[in-house]
Amino acid sequence: MKEKKPVVLSGMRPTGKLHIGHLEGVLNEWVELQKSHECNFFVADYHAITTNQDTREIKQDTFDMVKDWVAYGIDPEKSNIFVQSMVPQHSNLHLIFSMLVNLGRLERLPTFNEYLKEIVQVDEKDVKRVDEEKRAKVSYGFLGYPILQAADILAYKTDVVPVGEDQLPHIEFTREIARKFNGLYGELFPLPEAKLGHAPRILGTDGRKMSKSYDNEISPLDDLGALQTKTKKMVSDSTRKSLSEPGHPYECSVFDLQEVYDLEGSKQVYSDCTTAKLGCGDCKGLLPQKIFEKYGEFREKRESLRDQDILEVLVEGSLKSQRITGETLSQVKELMLMDYIRK
């Protein structure tokens, strides 16, 4: 009998066209995982509206993002690719799981507190004021999004969830929900394991996190001219004042890219930088061609994909997801003795 592969689930909010950080981090890992796992990759459109309720661009952003996935090597023949809002079982499980969680536990999740600090920006000691601001600014949906994540994961009886470090508490939280359900109603859910990725550090051209909202992205679709302009303005080692001083490659985001795009060549760059033989301008000048060449095949494949191709992938994947999660939901209801209305 064919051995069952471990099940993976991972998603991205629909952000439109991806930048090189997404490709070299998340997508590289997904491509690897699909070789040995049963993969489910989804467009987390319900998660997207927890923080931004403007849905006018969501359709095009979804198509643009999934084109990038497929062009980069996420193969619909190997991996299930779907849209969260097309699979109502996620929402149904979210509702059931929300009865198993108390408010205090949700409010203690670190991601929630980080978000609060960002949007409320008041002295944490002023508890009453934090509480009032929180009630005014945080939606019920946002507070509960880790429960929706748990539903996403458990609906597929997922074994492995690739995550960044900040999401580890949510996987622990998902395990708690699985344990609670299994204890109350009967064994059904495996306890998912988090898989920490090894994404390379890729910062934006201004030295901050690479993000569309900071306008500091490098795109795999950039032409050579755009890459030359962008790499030229990249922030390098800020302590290096002149060519005669040695640089510190590990404190330089240009060097991060040298390692990603030419690991072998980066050894020479390291040596020349630390012995003050290489200036930052020349060092940056080495990058555009390497970045451009790396994504040649990607650009070609992406160009050939039409919205209709992506639509077909997403419809087929969402129907498959409905079948998988429909079965899980039936088992949930059976164990809860809530399948009592039947023909």
Ligand code: SF4
């Ligand atoms: S030479 Fe290159 S690696 Fe060294 S500090 Fe300048 S940009 Fe960074």
